[in-house]
Amino acid sequence: MISATAMSDRQAVPASSAREDGDGIRSALYGLLSHLFIAAPGPELLQRIADSRDVIGESAGELHDAWQALADTAAQADAEAIRSEFDEAFVSTGRPPVSLYASSYMQGRRKGHLLAELRDDLVKLGYRRSDEAVEYEDHISALCDVMRGLIVDDAAPDVSFAAQQVFFRSYLAPWFAALCAALDGAGQTSFYRSVSRFAAAFFANESEYFELA
Numbered sequence: 163m164i165s166a167t168a169m170s171d172r173q174a175v176p177a178s179s180a181r182e183d184g185d186g187i188r189s190a191l192y193g194l195l196s197h198l199f200i201a202a203p204g205p206e207l208l209q210r211i212a213d214s215r216d217v218i219g220e221s222a223g224e225l226h227d228a229w230q231a232l233a234d235t236a237a238q239a240d241a242e243a244i245r246s247e248f249d250e251a252f253v254s255t256g257r258p259p260v261s262l263y264a265s266s267y268m269q270g271r272r273k274g275h276l277l278a279e280l281r282d283d284l285v286k287l288g289y290r291r292s293d294e295a296v297e298y299e300d301h302i303s304a305l306c307d308v309m310r311g312l313i314v315d316d317a318a319p320d321v322s323f324a325a326q327q328v329f330f331r332s333y334l335a336p337w338f339a340a341l342c343a344a345l346d347g348a349g350q351t352s353f354y355r356s357v358s359r360f361a362a363a364f365f366a367n368e369s370e371y372f373e374l375a
Contacts, residue, residue, distance in 0.1 A: 185313050187217065191364055192310035198357055199262055200303040202248035205241045212237035228363035235356040244353045251350040260344050260351070264300040267337035276300060280333060284308065287325060302341060305333050327372045338365040 197207065215233030218226045251260050261267070265276045280299050284290070289308060297304060312326045338361065345351055345358030 188368075189310045189313040192306045192313065195357075195361055195364070196303045196306040196310065198354075199252075199301070199306070200297070202245040203236075203241065208236045208239050208241060208244075222367070225360075225363045225367045228360040232356045232360040235353060239353050247350060247352055247354060251345075251348055251354060260341075260348050262302045262341070263298060264302070264305065264333060264337050265298075267340040283329070283332070287312070287329070300333070309334070330368060330372055334365060335369055338362070 194211075197203065203211070212233050215230055218229045220226050222229075252258050252262055264280075265271065268276060277298060277300060281291075284299065287308070289311070291299060295304070299305075308329060309326060312322060312329060315322050315325070317325070342358040342362035342365075345354055345361075348354075351358070
């Protein structure tokens with residue numbers, strides 16, 4: 163499996179040159195979410211988010227507004243405070259306040275069964291677990307990383323789109339709203355409340371994209 167931390171901070175934010183490239187923006191945004199959910203952002207990544215507030219055009223509606231809000235929050239954020247927030251919300255010796263695993267939200271899918279199905283599908287897609295990976299494959303960061311990889315794959319466009327559509331519908335669509343709601347309502351989150359609102363808008367946009375295409 164592609165490591166969720168394989169991309170540099172510079173690659174994790176859409177470049178202005180990607181404005182006319184829908185897939186370029188999509189892959190970069192999946193990469194950014196993968197970064198933000200695997201580790202707290204450092205000062206450089208926060209600055210790049212803040213400097214990229216105009217990348218998503220106004221025609222994107224709620225996605226544009228959510229991105230603008232995240233960029234504004236990043237511009238005022240303190241990296242040390244966000245690191246503490248990340249640890250408090252997502253890292254715990256017991257059960258963390260907010261789970262980032264699909265198996266915590268996909269009702270009717272036992273963790274072992276879900277992971278087995280996911281691992282089988284990843285093998286069919288040509289992915290394997292990275293030796294550096296420390297999280298299970300159903301972690302939101304890993305799933306976003308797979309979507310990023312599928313978008314930039316060299317497969318024919320129709321094959322690539324079909325793989326993205328099936329994977330998104332199977333492993334992100336059923337639970338992203340519940341995750342974002344949990345993040346939005348968690349008392350431990352401040353910066354990540356903006357992240358959750360952007361993620362909700364982005365994944366909703368992806369759902370519509372796969373339904374209408």
